[in-house]
Amino acid sequence: xLHIVACIKxxxxxxxxxxxxxxxxxxxxxxxxxxxxxDAHAVEEAVRLKxxxxxxxxxxxxxxxxxxxxxxxxxxxGADEGYMITDRAFAGADTLATSYALTKALEKIARxxxxxxxxxxxxxxxxxxxxxxxxxxxxxxxxxLTSVKKVVEINKEQGYAIVHRKLEDGYEVIQSTLPCLFSVxxxxxxxxYSPLPNMLxxxxxQPVIWSVNDLEDVDRSLLGLKxxxxxxxxxxxxxxxxxxxxxxxxxxEQVNRLMEILAEKKELFRAKEGxx
Amino acid sequence: xxxxxxxxxxGAGPAGTACAYTLAKxxxxxxxxxxxxxxxSKNVMGGVLYRKMMExxxxxxxxxxxxERPIVEQRFMMLDEQSAxxxxxxxxxxxxxxxxNFTVLRAKFDxxxxxxxxxxxxxxxxxxxxxxxxxxNGKVVGVRTDRPDGEVFAxxxxxxxxxxxxxAKSLGFHKEFRPDEVALAVMEVLKLDRxxxxxxxxxxxxxxxxxxxxxxxxxxILGTAWLYTNKDSLNIGVGxxxxxxIKHKLKPHALLDYVKNHPMIRPYIQGSEQQEYLAHLIPEGxxxxxxxxxxxxxxxxxxxxxxxNAIHREGSNMAMTSGVLAAEAILEAKEAGDYSEKTLDTYRxxxxxxxxxxxxxxxxxxxxxxxxxxxxxxxxISMMNRAAxxxxxxxxxxxxEKQKKIWRDLGxxxxxxxxxxxxxxxxxxxx
Numbered sequence: 124x125l126h127i128v129a130c131i132k133x134x135x136x137x138x139x140x141x142x143x144x145x146x147x148x149x150x151x152x153x154x155x156x157x158x159x160x161x162d163a164h165a166v167e168e169a170v171r172l173k174x175x176x177x178x179x180x181x182x183x184x185x186x187x188x189x190x191x192x193x194x195x196x197x198x199x200x201g202a203d204e205g206y207m208i209t210d211r212a213f214a215g216a217d218t219l220a221t222s223y224a225l226t227k228a229l230e231k232i233a234r235x236x237x238x239x240x241x242x243x244x245x246x247x248x249x250x251x252x253x254x255x256x257x258x259x260x261x262x263x264x265x266x267x268l269t270s271v272k273k274v275v276e277i278n279k280e281q282g283y284a285i286v287h288r289k290l291e292d293g294y295e296v297i298q299s300t301l302p303c304l305f306s307v308x309x310x311x312x313x314x315x316y317s318p319l320p321n322m323l324x325x326x327x328x329q330p331v332i333w334s335v336n337d338l339e340d341v342d343r344s345l346l347g348l349k350x351x352x353x354x355x356x357x358x359x360x361x362x363x364x365x366x367x368x369x370x371x372x373x374x375x376e377q378v379n380r381l382m383e384i385l386a387e388k389k390e391l392f393r394a395k396e397g398x399x
Numbered sequence: 400x401x402x403x404x405x406x407x408x409x410g411a412g413p414a415g416t417a418c419a420y421t422l423a424k425x426x427x428x429x430x431x432x433x434x435x436x437x438x439x440s441k442n443v444m445g446g447v448l449y450r451k452m453m454e455x456x457x458x459x460x461x462x463x464x465x466x467e468r469p470i471v472e473q474r475f476m477m478l479d480e481q482s483a484x485x486x487x488x489x490x491x492x493x494x495x496x497x498x499x500n501f502t503v504l505r506a507k508f509d510x511x512x513x514x515x516x517x518x519x520x521x522x523x524x525x526x527x528x529x530x531x532x533x534x535x536n537g538k539v540v541g542v543r544t545d546r547p548d549g550e551v552f553a554x555x556x557x558x559x560x561x562x563x564x565x566x567a568k569s570l571g572f573h574k575e576f577r578p579d580e581v582a583l584a585v586m587e588v589l590k591l592d593r594x595x596x597x598x599x600x601x602x603x604x605x606x607x608x609x610x611x612x613x614x615x616x617x618x619x620i621l622g623t624a625w626l627y628t629n630k631d632s633l634n635i636g637v638g639x640x641x642x643x644x645i646k647h648k649l650k651p652h653a654l655l656d657y658v659k660n661h662p663m664i665r666p667y668i669q670g671s672e673q674q675e676y677l678a679h680l681i682p683e684g685x686x687x688x689x690x691x692x693x694x695x696x697x698x699x700x701x702x703x704x705x706x707x708n709a710i711h712r713e714g715s716n717m718a719m720t721s722g723v724l725a726a727e728a729i730l731e732a733k734e735a736g737d738y739s740e741k742t743l744d745t746y747r748x749x750x751x752x753x754x755x756x757x758x759x760x761x762x763x764x765x766x767x768x769x770x771x772x773x774x775x776x777x778x779x780i781s782m783m784n785r786a787a788x789x790x791x792x793x794x795x796x797x798x799x800e801k802q803k804k805i806w807r808d809l810g811x812x813x814x815x816x817x818x819x820x821x822x823x824x825x826x827x828x829x830x
Contacts, residue, residue, distance in 0.1 A: 165444070318547040319550070319551060320548055322524045322546065323430075323522065323551075326522045327522060
């Protein structure tokens, strides 16, 4: 019986979020909070592995109290239990401090029930770093397997996992010892429409909520803003792409102009050839 | 094994939520199903919420609910192409507790209201569409949703699924509505600095203003446009009978663009930024279009029961009252252990005895009369504008002469006679 923990985060929906034009930061009130889309795939994969091998799926998040909603979403997908750490002491954390706090919570969960596998989304859509997953693995001294796009086998008795990792031009097959940590690509699965009994369970579900005092052996100087060495020196919006050129004139003129442009840019094609 | 509740309410709008709240508060196990991402995400209204009926459910709700502005002024604008005749009432008794009504943004308000029902113990499930009622031995015993393992059962099902209630239709409670029974409304939320709003609408602090706009705003079709003030946005919209839009081959969004660019309206909204675009059907058939609203194990409330008073732009308040009355009938039925149509019929009786039924009866002929007689909106409003212009333009001619001109403008003796008759008729359907 596997115990799989998915680490998830509630994020603002960056597809519709507005930027504050003065500070160049996200106006979080302008977009609804959703479950980080990559994390939905992480939970779904955990649920599929549970269905394949038997076991339990727990989810863990750090966030403000409204993040309970994200945990409920995971229950809808099929997770069994949800844990949330919430405390002012965690506020303002960068990826280093976040992975530290989550690790402390994972240690507490593992004391109740040893963890075989941790699954994270590839990255969050508000931070885009993909650092928290590997950060947790390093702190727990387990192998991090990033960009996982397929789980071939989990063998708890013999203590190994085999996965496909996505590469730029293909994939690699990797075997790791258990316990380990996956961070998964979106293509690993499709999150189906949840069955009604899951929806009813989620609507009633109350997660386990811990404050910093509930965690053990915590070095408070490593939490929140204090524990975050990341300094955002400058934030600026990406340059707006310039509009393309619309070719005009007769068909012959347009073709000639197109040939000129292609000749100007021939370097681009050479690079491609070289790689092939 | 599918779950069973005491009651299932389909639709978390004002009617459904009021019903679920009342049931949950009385200790009944109730499941509230909503198709939208959250309650309010798919709900549309012009923007005025009446205080009284909401306060009957949650006393003092406005102290914590996300209301925008209490309305202190209601303006009515009779619009012509280049002019408007406006009258208004502004009263500071509406600027203090308990207030008369408020502007609200439904996406925020409905969510808050549904949260209150959840706090009372209702179970809310979003993003779930009810496909049909499960009927056994002539009695509704549950619903089938679009989710896997999507059946769920209850002693009674309340249909609060809105204007196009497919569920009530599939039970044979009503036929497809005719185009002269529904209005199509389109609306935009325009972002505007609150200071500018307060200056433009002559408001102090949180006070709000509503403007109802008749005549040229719907190109003479039976309907109305509106402009309401929120905290830092405006609701501007236009609604007209579907039959009129079809007859005049008018697209509703084109009508809204026309209203937004009208010289009498444009200055109010200048410099604002479009934030949301919404469109919805409004049931305006009134009393005569009311479907069957009670069956074995099933009740219909709110828009699904066509409970809208088009003349007084009331709907959400009627919806709430119907939701509460349905809940009370269910509580009685639970007591008696009998959810038959006969027992639940107390809901229909109480509804017809309440202000909802009384007002619907009072105006049962109004919409139909104005629908059949386009001259009110097409001719008479322009006429009033011309008369006002004539009377107030100082050009050296005597007031006697002016009155004569206005009289001539009313047309031939025959047209005057028709107009007098129309006025009588209008009085008769409205009185």
